[in-house]
Amino acid sequence: MWNSFRTDSHLGITAEITTYSAGGGDHIHAYVSRPKGDGPFPGVVAIHHMPGWDEFYQEFSERLARHGYAVIAPDLYCRFGHGTPDDVAAKVRSQGGVHDDSVVADCAAALTWLQAQPWCSGKVGIIGSCSGGRHATLTASKVPGFSALVDLWGGGVIMEPDQITPARPVAPIDLTADLSAPILGIFGNDDRSPTAEQVDQHEAELAKHGKEYEFHRYDGAGHGFFYYHTPMYRQEQAMDGWAKVLDFFGRKLG
Amino acid sequence: MCTNISESAAIKGAGKGPAGWFALNQATVGFDHATHSEAEHALLLDFTNYDLGTDARVAVELDLTSGRALLEQLKATxxxxxxxxxxG
Structure with a gap:
């Protein structure tokens, strides 16, 4: 739970940009944050949102690290070049977005990288928001080995035929039978992607396939309600949502 | 929400960024998450030349009403x- 650390504890984290061997053997950037010490710490792969590998995701990762997790947040846009996060995201947008296969390969490699670290317990979760929620769901449906999945308002888990693009050729909901991790879903009822109806569809599909899931839906919140740097932020819902995330990871990765 | 609405076209012109004027060769118009606007979503206009670097970009975010007004201005002009x- 947030703000429940002991005041006599020796809390400390390390956080830095590094590189790791990602999909196709490419060395791409990643933000790695973890508690100080030898561990072993449970791991988390954090997948950034469409606006890019940005400062929000660094702080997002640091929050998880402060709560005991070794977090790797790959720069999924790394191959498009470098600049400020919004410049890079604009370039990616102009080229139709990052390909799903590239994301899945980078996240699979991030899982392997974490599990090879002496300070990682080997239990690894995956989390993402917005497009990252979709990517997290997609990855956990195609790559075995994750012990927990958190989908934060992932838009495009359910896709209409006209939403299929070369970069996004598959609707993750169609891979639900292959989902290999319990899933926590956090959604705002005013969101338009996913809509409340799409969240219902997703939940029904998980139930149909006997998957372990926990979905939480918040009134008075739309998309991106954890984003304290935007007008989408909803304090009460975000803090409760974070509590759900930390509780879920605690139970599944502890 | 991520709309993934984005259209790109080759253009010929010039734009002015923090380092001065540079040649433009691409325009991308999207409607998706705003980076700096108050609104959750905005029309995203990017005039770029990625041959010169990722930061060779003139970016504008507009609401839809402003976008329509701009469209009319462009058409009339x-x-x-x-x-x-x-x-020519």
Missing amino acids: IEAAEATGLH
């Missing part, structure tokens, strides 16, 4: 320009 016979 282009028609007036063509009527002069000075283009």
